[in-house]
Amino acid sequence: MKYISTRDKNLKVSFEQAVKQGLAPMRGLFMPENYIKLPAEFWANLFDMSLPEIGYYVGKEYVGDEIPDEDFKKLCSEVLNFDIPLVRVKDKIYSLELFHGPTCAFKDVGARFMARCLGYFSQRKNEKTVILVATSGDTGSAVANGFLNVPGVDVIILYPSGKVSEIQEKQLTTNGGNITALEVNGVFDDCQALVKTAFANFDTKGKFKLTSANSINIARLIPQSFYYYYAVKQVKSYDSVICVPSGNFGNITGGILALKSGLPVKHFVAATNANDTVPQYLQSGVYTPKPSVQTISNAMDVGDPSNFERLDMIFSHSSKEFGATISSYSFSDEQTKKKMSVIYQEYGYMLDPHGAVGMLGIEKYLRDNTSDAPGIFLETAHPAKFLDVVKSAVNTEPILPEALKKCLDKPKTSIKMENDYKELEKILAERYL
Ligand SMILES: *Cc1c(COP(=O)(O)O)cnc(C)c1O
16 A cells, blocks of 8 residues: 555555654645455454454555554554453443543544554664654653653653643553653644644754654554454444544544444544534635634544544545535533433443534434434543542542552652743753754
8 A cells, every 4th residue: 555645646655654753744644545354254244253353454545564464463462452342331322432542532542553663664674763652642642652661762741731631641641661741831723733843843953763653654644544344243234323522533533444444333422521622614615723622521622633634635635525524513611521421320331521422423423314324322431530530520530540549749850931932842852963
């Protein structure tokens, strides 16, 4: 498989190049040059396959012979060594629990896959790689955990000061080793802009490779398609509707890649919080990015979703085509909290604020379309990651998973900086030039 850019279709690079560069020239995003075609026996056996097997067969189509089959099989079994169960919440509504990984959020899947691919490629060439990653909360910790102690790779995380939960901050700032946390006086979009500016302007003088681990990296995106096949396997239906609580729209783009490969799903729903740029786009046909606003589902506080450009390319720059495959709705914090409370009281299921937006989305779609299709929403984080919000919504303390307990006891270490590219440049130059 070769990879093209959303901004230059004549550019074609290998998987390795796309992973290492992160961003294509002129801030383009890499995309597979065509949709994968899975062999008939894959579809015939889907209902019997394990998650690592699905990852191997699907991933192989994207990676080709750039990682030998045996190594790639091992890589997939390491990355996907936790389950992603589909749990019934109520009649015909299922939660795809993506939070059973080491940092308790779905981003573990993409970050671990990318870390191991990059580790494989740089190990062979003895290169130094610096990963720059902006996070609204969960990306940073998943990436840090995926790369912790990977030789030859340093990770620098930029996060918005005071805009992530206490547990998230601990997960970002207690790693040590090859992981550094920069606490930016700004919002997530500022962090993302700083990272993009560094990629466009920082001169590494050939001393190291600067790369990204945000959802814009193709090695984050590809594995985010694996669990959609696994969801269909578990629901055992060919006409389910899947709702993805969305921020940068990387997770749902993984789902659309799966759909385009022939995955039998009837429709997708992208549920957002008050950051309603995409729902507005589907209504008006005009894409108008906005500054992000802060909500209780903070990992989705994105006003200019970076993967919109990929979806726009997939849907031939047509809002009609986009809307025929994906419906999109925005929900308020009030609605989200109420949903968390009602679902806990009536069904005993504890939602996190992101999954709750997903649940609102799937229920609205099925109701508005009087559909009795099985509805799946992606539960993207463990509720314990958002203690305060969850406690106030459901009046009960979520049980902390072991992985989260550990980092709470460690002291926070971060470098504070203003929202100023010059400061970032200085930090990079002092360390690596
Ligand atoms: C990142 C994140 C999202 C949003 O995913 P995108 O790929 O950015 O759309 C949703 N929920 C949680 C918990 C997240 O960490």
